[in-house]
Amino acid sequence: MSEQGDVCYTFEAAVEMAIQMEEEGFRHYLAAIKKVKHKGAREILKEAALDELEHKHSLEQALLEGEMEAILGDHKDVLYPGDSIYYDSTIPHKVQCHRGIPTKILAVLWTPQ
Numbered sequence: 001m002s003e004q005g006d007v008c009y010t011f012e013a014a015v016e017m018a019i020q021m022e023e024e025g026f027r028h029y030l031a032a033i034k035k036v037k038h039k040g041a042r043e044i045l046k047e048a049a050l051d052e053l054e055h056k057h058s059l060e061q062a063l064l065e066g067e068m069e070a071i072l073g074d075h076k077d078v079l080y081p082g083d084s085i086y087y088d089s090t091i092p093h094k095v096q097c098h099r100g101i102p103t104k105i106l107a108v109l110w111t112p113q
Helices: 011-035 039-054
Strands: 058-065 068-072 075-079 084-088 093-097 104-110
Touching: 011 039, 058 068, 068 084, 075 084
Parallel strands: none
Antiparallel strands: 058 084, 058 104, 068 075, 068 093
16 A cells, blocks of 8 residues: 555455544544534534535545546546546645546545544
8 A cells, every 4th residue: 555645546445544534533523523512503513424425525536447646735646547636625736637548536535524
């Protein structure tokens, strides 16, 4: 596995990071909902958790066909079929076909912590 900061270059690493982020973030909501006694406050926490599910900020992309250029801030990589990349999409980024080769990707979005 190759990692640089918050970037993972294997599918397994990306899935593991997604599991950790989602689990940790929603455990905080669950703990707060269990502690809070006021019904209105519990509803606010539930709404916040649901809102977080709707606002996706992290992304995992798997390259299915072609060649993809991924530019994350000042870092640039070329991915080939079978490669995947995980990154926080709040970092300035751009993905594009590399060398004009038609490309197909699978993008998976999930909620960060």
